[in-house]
Amino acid sequence: MPKRLLIIYTGGTIGMKQTAHGLAPAPDLAAEITQLIEMGPSFQKNPPVLHTLSYEPLIDSSDMTPAVWLKIATDIEQRYDNYDGFVVLHGTDTLAYTSSALCYFIRRQGKPVVLTGAQLPFGFPRSDARSNLISAIEVAATMPAAMAQVCVVFGSKIMRGNRVTKVSANAYDAFDSPRCAPLGSIGIDIHFQGARRTVHEQSDPLPTLALPPDNAVVLLRLYPGISAQLLRAVCADTVTRAVVLEAYGSGNAPSRCPDFLNEVKSVVERGIVVLVVSQPLDGVVSFGRYAAGSSLAGAGAISGRDLTTEAAVTKLYYLLACGCASSEIANKLRHHVSA
Ligand code: ASP
Numbered sequence: 001m002p003k004r005l006l007i008i009y010t011g012g013t014i015g016m017k018q019t020a021h022g023l024a025p026a027p028d029l030a031a032e033i034t035q036l037i038e039m040g041p042s043f044q045k046n047p048p049v050l051h052t053l054s055y056e057p058l059i060d061s062s063d064m065t066p067a068v069w070l071k072i073a074t075d076i077e078q079r080y081d082n083y084d085g086f087v088v089l090h091g092t093d094t095l096a097y098t099s100s101a102l103c104y105f106i107r108r109q110g111k112p113v114v115l116t117g118a119q120l121p122f123g124f125p126r127s128d129a130r131s132n133l134i135s136a137i138e139v140a141a142t143m144p145a146a147m148a149q150v151c152v153v154f155g156s157k158i159m160r161g162n163r164v165t166k167v168s169a170n171a172y173d174a175f176d177s178p179r180c181a182p183l184g185s186i187g188i189d190i191h192f193q194g195a196r197r198t199v200h201e202q203s204d205p206l207p208t209l210a211l212p213p214d215n216a217v218v219l220l221r222l223y224p225g226i227s228a229q230l231l232r233a234v235c236a237d238t239v240t241r242a243v244v245l246e247a248y249g250s251g252n253a254p255s256r257c258p259d260f261l262n263e264v265k266s267v268v269e270r271g272i273v274v275l276v277v278s279q280p281l282d283g284v285v286s287f288g289r290y291a292a293g294s295s296l297a298g299a300g301a302i303s304g305r306d307l308t309t310e311a312a313v314t315k316l317y318y319l320l321a322c323g324c325a326s327s328e329i330a331n332k333l334r335h336h337v338s339a
Helices: 029-039 067-076 095-105 129-142 228-234 256-268 291-298 309-321 324-333
Strands: 004-011 018-021 023-026 051-059 086-089 113-116 150-154 157-160 185-186 190-193 218-221 242-247 275-278
Touching: 004 029, 004 067, 004 129, 023 051, 023 275, 029 051, 029 129, 051 067, 051 113, 067 095, 067 309, 086 095, 086 129, 095 113, 095 309, 113 129, 113 157, 129 150, 129 185, 190 309, 218 309, 242 291, 256 275, 256 291, 256 309, 275 324
Parallel strands: 004 051, 004 086, 086 113, 113 150, 218 242, 242 275
Antiparallel strands: 018 023, 150 157, 157 185, 185 190
16 A cells, blocks of 8 residues: 655745745645656655645745644644655754644654755755655655654754754755754665654643743843843743743853842742753753752753753643643653653
């Protein structure tokens, strides 16, 4: 039986055309996909049956919003039983946010959901669009069942959806997942590297998702000189429910700045979740390693361990969309639920 795959086209460089104002999304990718599949030597043996769903409007992914994450997840969940896998075509700028979001927002598990995009549009000489699309389709059609999960296929790598980050605006290997071993590699052959998928907690019945306001989650990066006032100002909005704090190294923050730590404490006491991630690409939060990290823990902040910024932000949106109270969110984060 040929595999049945649904390709969801959301926009992004992969299908863009040159306009007077620069590259902009173009609607005619479905025809190119059909042509590509008909010509594609890779699929001569057992070609999958492909259907496409093109979004309206198609967007540059810099216009992505949490509402569109939910739409993609809902579109996939509603068609889950009709397909063996899904491919999502997406702009590279915020692809890592969407792939992270889909890891949490798609509550059905066991089928591959593969995100890809391109550094250059289809029609351009030396474009990576064709190879990335063909690789994504092949991965969606052949990923071992025990590994089937949300992942990103780009250039030569297959990466876990909620550990991937964009590392280059120029290279064809635009993404990496330095905090998590790749799920596989793409060369002449496609190799899967055996990491089983993380099985996410499922409550029964699944809660209806209701997105919080877009600014319910805020992101703040530490830098030398950061002030308590800045944190206070960032959390002053009454809709703010959670802060992702990008700290140094293993989760360190200024420890000789009692004002800043007191402000973290006061924010936490007001019921705002403070989730700490690490700034370096391969950083993992380990509060106990330095006294400067222990101080954040002492103020009530939660370790995001190996979560990327993208995963931390989207996981918080998901938990808020489930209707979780702050204490419940803190509890789930502390116990690594749905990592
Ligand atoms: N601005 C584009 C987007 O994210 C960049 C890309 O796709 O590579 O949609």
